[in-house]
Amino acid sequence: MHTALVEGGQATVDTAAQFEPFFPGLIILLPLIGFLINGALALKHARVSAAAVRLGGELDLGEGDHRPETHTLPSYVGPGVMLAAFLIASVNFIRMLSVELHEPHVIEYWTWIATGTFTVDAAIQLDQLSILMTMIVTGVGFLIHVFSVGYMSDDGGYPRYFSYLNLFIFFMLVLVMGASYPLMFVGWEGVGLCSYLLIGFWFSDREKSDAGKKAFIVNRIGDFGFLIAMFLLFGMFGTLDFVPLFSEADNLEYGGSLVTAVTLFLFLGAAGKSAQIPLYVWLPDAMAGPTPVSALIHAATMVTAGVYLVVRSSVLYALSPIASATVAGVGVFTALFAATIALKQNDIKKVLAYSTVSQLGYMFLGVGVGAYATGIFHLITHAFFKALLFLGAGAVIHSMHRSLHRTNDHQDPQDMRNMGGLKAFMPITWGTMWVATFAIAGIWPFAGFFSKDEIIWQTAAFGGAARAPYPALYQVYWVIALGTAILTAFYMTRMMVMTFHGSNRTGVEEAKHLYEAPPVMWLPLMALAVLSVVGGWINVPEALRETFIGLGPLTSEWLHRWLEPVTEQAHHIQEFNLGEVAEQAPFGGGEVTWAVISTVLALATVLTSFHLVIRKNVRAAAEDPELSGFSKVLYHKWYVDEVYDRLIVQPLIRTSRFCWRVIDARVIDGIVNGVGWAARGVGFIVSMFQTGTVNTYALVLTIGALIILGVSVF
Amino acid sequence: MIEVLFYVFAAVALGGALGVVWAKSPVGSLLYMVATLASLACIFVLLEAHFLAAIQVIVYAGAIMVLFLFVIMLLNLGHDYQRDLKGGAFALLSFVIIGLMAGILARQFGENAITEPTAGGRAIDAALAEHGAVGAIAQPLYTTYVVPFEITGILLLVAIVGALVLAKKSSL
């Protein structure tokens, strides 16, 4: 079974063995069932609580066993279906490990659309990439569901929350398992919907429902690109199913304008969903949703759908150097840009949100330089450590919120300036979050080190390829990526110090109510902490093979080999057109050298930052003075929201108002009313002929007779 | 001789028609109408339509005009000398229109003088000689036109019933 893991093991694998899927449809179906059950409970709860409000009271949820079933069943159904789906996905994964699967395994269920030459089947595609994504979605999803049981336990919308969460997983699985672009688009739109529903979960708060709308609308811009790309693809290939489409893509001209257009439009879609410049603005606002939602949707799974899309379409991207350079450029600039903003944010979730945008930028840099497996690698490790960071932040907010609530303090529970010294109260959260911080900062041997370092290295290597397009550009990208890694280490340490270290700023009374999260919340943290450590070991670089703790031969470049069937076509195209990649960074030095340099740099930054921030006198939010100079610009996020407001939103509002007041109210209503008036006027005039006098009718009759006579005679 | 008679009767008919239009009282109109109908009956004779001439006198001038007279007297309109002619632009327009109509019709009918005897005239003369005045019209009426004839019978029945219903004092 593990033969595939052994290097060069292809020869020993029984190639005759067929991959036999294990109820793959059930993976998708189970979350849907969970959604239906939880949704039914939510509707029931809504009726019960509405009745309670009518009677003049509020529904008391009670404690423990006294809770109504609408608040106990989802605790089992929600995570339960996720665990079942994860186990089924694991069985499929293990079966796939044991055989050599060169072609994707497509299972068609029924014909969804059939019009003319255009046919779309409701089919799922099982291959190395989709099974990996399914594992991440269901696995991390399961842990976050478990965490939510604790985090949301006091919320009135508990069953509704779980129904949305299950529905999200359902659509996410459709997205990653669908065997064609339209099916992927169904999942794509579905996760967008669930994102909207969950960001605006506390919809009675105007700001939060507005954040949901913002996410939805900004994503529409990206979806427009996705749709255009699908139209173009259909025009080029006559099909939108992955397998026939990519096998025909080989015949395309390298660097053709059509394929460039398609890939750029696809990237517009990816930029919307994955929060890249210029469409990233919705993600920080999306933090209005419950924190586990931020962990699941806005860090681990949904926002990485864009990366998945690019990797899925890797053949097309490999054919277009312009699009690839755009992807990499947008990615690296987003990474830098978001990292600078994260430096000055005080809301713990905002820091993590910008950090997510930044890390997504790294992923796009990876896929933009043709390192598709590396992009997926960073996606996986990021899913682990960013989910952990968000859940840890969730535990902190949960504790803070309860403490402030019980002491009737109206401070912001998410503002780090109000925290400080939480290490003493929440040791498990503190420890696990430091693990994640090391991981994201890229310190050996945590997960992020391997994935992020590989992206940076691949950027250098790609720029040094024999016939690389725009080599200087990739050198700039490489420098920015390195610099951003240092910024990442800095702002993450700043966040940790402000939250957990230094003196406590919550207030004396409040501090008495601070304590560690319940086990149902810290158990997922522990699990994710373990994954954040070992997650990177699945793809130890070839160069570090010998130096690594005994796993080297087993896991060296494992992910690359595993994804080879998915990415090899793209790699062939790239190698054929660009030649071999370089083994050297722009300023000399090999992979190992730069790995050591970057980890030392990261560690040094963490230490420096730790000392800098801890010595700085952080004051509580209420007493904190206004920022000035460049810090202020960063604090206000480079004023991008304001610029968008000025350049896009306000003109749009003015145009809309013009359309409403002039075009609609005057012109269109004028036409409509004018038609009405005209009809009435004509009716008034014509009705004059209806005199009621017989002689008049006779006269008209006679005139008619005369006309007929005249016509027939002359 | 016949031509002279025709012109005399035609003059009487036209004069009667003018009287119908111009007479003040309904009774006067009615009497002018009788004159017109009678002279038309004479013209029918001149045109060799003897049976129809008889019918014209008996049914039209006799029965229908008497019916009109009954109604006028029933409604006591005999003394209604109020002038009911329309005047002004309406009358002028009507006059222009009927003038045009008369011009067109007269021009059409006056052109292409038809000289007798014609084919139709000969056939009628033959039928008259063979069947007599009544038989000549009865022959097609009871053969070719038997269905319309029967329908006319039904029409008369319906008219009788309808007239009774409408003229009854108390509504049904």
Added chain:
Amino acid sequence: MINEALVLSSLLFVLGTFGVLVRRNAIIMFLCIELQLNAVNLAFIAFSRLMGIDGQVFVFFVMTVAAAEAAVGLAIIISVFRHYETVNVDNFKLLRW
């Protein structure tokens, strides 16, 4: 003589039409319609000199229909008169806007 009969017929017809147009008394309008019918009868008879006996048969039908029409029409006038106490058509303007 056929031409002359046809011209007479058309003159009688337009006179009848004129009467219908300018008179307000319903009974006289009725008489004028009878006049028009008679003008048509004359035309039929004149044409029967050209086309054969069928024209005369149609005159027979016209007379029958005229009789029926007179009966019904006069009945209507009677019932209208009962309601309005007049036969002046200017007073019957119910079918008006």
